[in-house]
Amino acid sequence: MLEPIAPINWEKDQVVIIDQTCLPEKEVYIYPQKVEEVWDAIKKLKVRGAPAIGIAAAFGLYLAVKDSRAGDKKGFLAELNKASDYLASSRPTAVNLFWALDRVKRAVEAADTDNVADLINLVHKEALAIRDEDEAMCRAIGKNGASLLRDVDSVLTHCNAGTLATSRFGTALSPIYELKKQGKLLKVFVDETRPLLQGARLTAWELHQAGIPLTLITDNMAAAVMARGWVQAVIVGADRITANGDVANKIGTYGVAILAKEHNIPFYVAAPASTFDLSLESGEQIPIEERNPEEVSHFGLRRTAPEGIDIFNPAFDVTPSRYVTAIITEKGVIRPPYKQNIAKMF
């Protein structure tokens, strides 16, 4: 198996991002030099997936302050907060973005120095730590998830919660990579994931590269695949999980969860601790991003819907926890009752 690429990284003293809007046709790398370019990359989904967005935001903060001329810590923190608010305005749903920004700010606040050069280094160090820890979390999720999927031959996934959505290995796809390492090849049904086709463009691309057998389907084929008994589990990622176990993930996930329940198929969510938002009690409180209506009215560059009609384009939906069989985290597998067990785990 090829060592998976790192979709967001720090290499040769700069940020490097694989531009996911160009996949699978071309592997294009971009090298943002300014915080505005990182904001733009997040907004336009050049870098996407909850953990990857968090890592990108942390590097974005570093780019914003690396040439700071602040005279003291107070001035430096003011610059850092301004850049953080700006990056936080890029996308609202994935809590990993806010988690990463807060983590960097907290590290600076806690630092016992007024030396701005030291504080700049600290921001960089924290961003690198977020990247490295994410990789370790993804590997641990892979191991924990593999134990749940050992007796399964075929799974269905929605959107992309793989290597491309994280530092490496992914969340929902990590158990599949881990099982391959252990000598078991799972087959994956990949929802194309309308409207932006993260399944068809990204999940299919990375699974194919990794030598995992896959079948691409359109979103409206999932029920037919389940009715035929072709999948024994569903596994997806998450953008935000609330204290009661409700899960925000790519639009269409909720429908897949309902279908899985009807067909008695376990519905697993794989996510690191940084995706949990315990400040929210339940899913209705999660801010849901609405995107440009053209993503729905057009197929690629071609308009497929009439002009002058109403269009609704939420990027995410919320799956109530009653549909979730288990949540696979780096610390272990959480099962219902979620309110108690999530609180116990974190």
Ligand code: MRU
């Ligand atoms: O809009 P996207 O492509 O950023 O949405 C991504 C998802 O919904 C993923 O499933 C989620 O972020 C989990 S990534 C490990």
